[in-house]
Amino acid sequence: MKKNMSKNVKFLLKISISLLLIGVLLKNINIKDVMSYIIYFDKKYILVVIISYTLSLIVNGFKWKILMKEVPFRHLLNLNLIAQFYSLILVGQVSGETAKVLFTKKFGCSIEKTIASVCVDKITGFISVITIGIIGMFFTNNHIESIKIALITILIVLLLSLIILKNSYIYDKINKCLIRFETKSKIVKPLRKTLDSWIMYVEDTKNIYFSIFLGIVFHLIGVTSYYFISLGVGFKLGIAEYCWIHAVLSIALFLPISIAGVGVRDLTFVGFLGYYGVTSSNAMAVSMIIFIINFVVGIIGGIINMYYLVKDKNIKTKLSD
Template structure:
């Protein structure tokens, strides 16, 4: 590990520990409050795991829809195994990049079409973040208008509005981005090839817009089940949150966890979740420490529920054969 990477990891640890320390200090949370929260109704954690499984299922279905749109026929069972192994590997990589990398690598080997496999992963990421999550952020942002400075709100809203417009163009008129390349501008050389690759990937779906729209719809399902995981955790821990409150703060909390400045989003998730609930007026600044502990753990347990399901991927990873010799021979024969 080089010095730069080691320093970045130390900074992430510092951010994670620092935010959690501030939360504990701010609400005077102690070990007794943690224990009390876990003793509330722990049976709801099973429901949280089911919600997380629902998010996984919708993610796999979204991926399959996009694969089919590229003409890549992958059996459902194979997609499930690949996805779960990718989730397991993603546990140890920043922002889950291991999941996307493994998906692209495995399907490239399985189908013999590396470029199409990588394109699908790229498109899925753009649809999931730029469109589905971006739209949810814009829908929920007005709920925080009273608590956020108007200028900051305008900047934040404009940023996600631009992302949404970009996503809409990519979905329905990707060729418009080629017009940009007719002009000379600073940094053109750096973005020309990646932009061409993105446009080419989306252009494949010009005659298969149903695949893109289906992927967008499934993307909303992914996030709904993620937010339901929070809600089930809140029932288990006695946080007294309504489903509507969780849905309001969910999108912005999800954005916070994507910032690569903490360990797996830990600390950022809790800090954003609690700050947003305070902005809504749901969590009082002087909330009892046992209530604050329950709310904090509602966010924390999303991570632990998620990685508990990753153990399935670990088992598959250790037992799966991935030489694909028979499959690759069949692919060659069909060409």
Template structure:
């Protein structure tokens, strides 16, 4: 009952934000902007987005291999694409992460805690890369764009990343938090995950590579937004996108909407307004970038229906 209510609440938040945005920016304007877009800029943005997802897949592949979990790369990439599809229909990225954890756990006949540890570390390294790009962008771009709210948000994100790192790698810090978990079974499962993530301390090369890949991915994602903006006739400095896109990504990762819809779009309209981009164009940029994810999600859906599901039936 609680799960149903929570899911309905997220649907309501998603629908409410989208209705509000469409009320401010009529659909006709959005469609007109998209139809007038430069196809080649959009194609370049999509191809870059696809390549970035290959990099994210590679990061997960390295993390699994670092714990001795070997999966045939095409099979693992299929699981990753399927998770993208479930990210579109479940709250934020949590649903997709659960799907790929269970899928690879069944495929390898390994306990799910080891797989989930790689997924958790995959996400945390992603946020570490996000904060890294944001800090460097602010360091080089503070003269171009100096906004106290962005600096505050960066500090909060850095704090959260440090907390998650402490949970994964510090036994003492984890013990303090685990003591607050009232259910023994749940606490025991988290202890297994902590044991698996802590083991990565001996895999420093894997951790370094994960961080580098994450940083490159967020630079690339900012460039994807930049290319999309160019397709819509906007010519702004790349530094703005290197600052704004990590913030948009962080907000869209909050588990309060379906697939980040609504939240991502509202965040885009809000931050891009700071440099004078009209709401309808900011909304169009956000929707187009969701469209790239949607196309990859469709590939994942096809893979799930025609390959994974058929094998289990």
């Protein structure tokens, strides 16, 4: 009862934060102008944006496939779409990643191995997006120096997280510490298995490098789509500028402080695009179009989710008969 109450409080808090941020933004934005930019979006860029998002989904599927070789690619692609659905309706990206773990179990993968793969996939993804963010900052003279320092610091921490646990001495120390508590807690044994799977993944340096490379490709496609959305709305901003804005946005959206990134995404775009002289209405239009695209992708994920659930139910019914 208390657990459900706590979840409800957190959910309401996130809705409140989203509404508060949107409310603050709308005070300084002409919503009619925003809707006008969306309605009269330049049609010649629609196909380019759709192709960009489709390619990014495919690349992201291949990126996870590097780690989850035993699961067919089409299912990994579907699971990424399902993750988008749960990220949309629940508490953010954490919900999406949890859904990936639970659904992957249906394909014969252990939860421990899947958790490790999702963690490694997420970390290499952050390394990729922060890398292009830092590179973008070096290609533009007009950026915020403190953000560059923050991105470099986060990148170093992420790289160290891959390297430190790969070290056999540190691994042995952690493993021995966990063994001591194995009889006292049920969670320790699965935790050890997850750690073993983590080591298996990070020791394959070739796959880690390839995963980071595909992550860079994935995020560059995303940045390119931002560029064309901007053109469709009626203004132009360079790819380099969008690289570091996208990096900051990716970190902000991972924090579970709003519903589906609403408010956080908008504030990020309005704030940082405004730094380059883009009007708040233009920036808000870009943010809303990106949300609409993510919403459509999430709905597709929801349909696939229903298909898997119905399929599982039918299988169980046949087995019981």
